[in-house]
Amino acid sequence: MMDNGKLELVCPAGTPAALRVAVDAGADSVYCGFRDETNARNFPGLNFSCDELADSVRYAHVKGARVLVAINTFPRAGALETWHRAIDNAARLGADAVILADLGLLAYAADRHPELRRHLSVQAAAANADAIRFYVKNFGVKRVVLPRILTVAEIAAINAEIACETVFVFGGLCVMTEGRCSLSSYATGKSPNMNGVCSRASHVHYREEDGELVSRLGTFTIDRVPKDEPAPYPTLCKGCFSAGGYRGHVFEDPVSLDAAALLPQLAGAGATALKIEGRQRSRSYIRDVVASFRRAVDAHACGQPIPTGQLRRLSEGQTTTAGAYRKTWR
Known part of the structure; x- marks a missing residue:
């Protein structure tokens, strides 16, 4: 243009x-x-x-x-x-x-x-x-x-x-493939294609537990950070996971x-x-x-x-x- x-x-x-x-x-x-x-x-x-x-x-x-x-x-x-x-x-x-x-x-x-x-x-x-x-x-x-x-x-x-x-x-x-995240649809019951972005405010919850700020998307805990540190955007693809003895973010840190x-x-x-x-x-x-x-x-x-x-x-x-x-x- x-x-x-x-x-x-x-x-x-x-x-x-x-x-x-x-x-x-x-x-x-x-x-x-x-x-x-x-x-x-x-x-x-x-x-x-x-x-x-x-x-x-x-x-x-x-x-x-x-x-x-x-x-x-x-x-x-x-x-x-x-x-x-x-x-x-x-x-x-x-x-x-x-x-x-x-x-x-x-x-x-x-x-x-x-x-x-x-x-x-x-x-x-x-x-x-x-x-x-x-x-x-x-x-x-x-x-x-x-x-x-x-x-x-x-x-x-x-x-x-x-x-x-x-x-x-x-x-x-x-x-993830833009607009087509199956993880988000599974976690919230809302499709990014039809209902908006992957982390809808109505499905995001934060709670302080043992000195950490815990973020959850629906029923899934996706991150824990010390309460004085910045919290990442609460999407599953940016969450911190444990698998095979390794704990970390799947792709990059947020x-x-x-x-x-x-x-x-x-x-x-x-x-x-x-x-x-x-x-x-x-x-x-x-x-x-x-x-x-x-x-x-x-x-x-x-x-x-x-x-x-x-x-x-x-x-x-x-x-x-x-x-x-x-x-x-x-």
């Missing part, structure tokens, strides 16, 4: 106030969702009414930013009108694109609103050129949000075959993805847009992360050294990782 060759900074907004903060901090595009089950961050206190989205689109457009509406859950049988209405409203209210995962919704948007740009959600888990080509050919998809499981070399190989615009650069690191230092490599691999995770995050978090990446993207565009390490205090465990881009997992 950028026409000047600069990497596009795509930022989250869980509320209208967060959207204004993201735009003012330098976002090129902001993604958000309606206040219902059509988006994968359907939490109390988050998301947008139609009136709020209309006001937010006007605010963003005046500032030169774009608004992308995530309608990225999979419809319930017999309730298609809820998802269709969300697409209709996004088009009516002036959204610059919709972010979809379901084949039927992609077909509906292409048929009813051909002028509305269609992006493929990470929930679709399109991680190779053949899958991406299917969505581009059949539904006119212009952007694909890649799962956070690919190396820079793998992203380059995909882009050598077919245009693909987006990668994640900061935020929570999903180490950290957040920060790919600021890899912007030149990602741009060289053909990425044209950079996505920050965090629609459930606070306004102060959004402001600091967006402003930091705005400086990084601008520095890269000018051929200057990229400032890094500025966001460690906002990361899980106050540490960051390049994640699958470098694949240093155990």
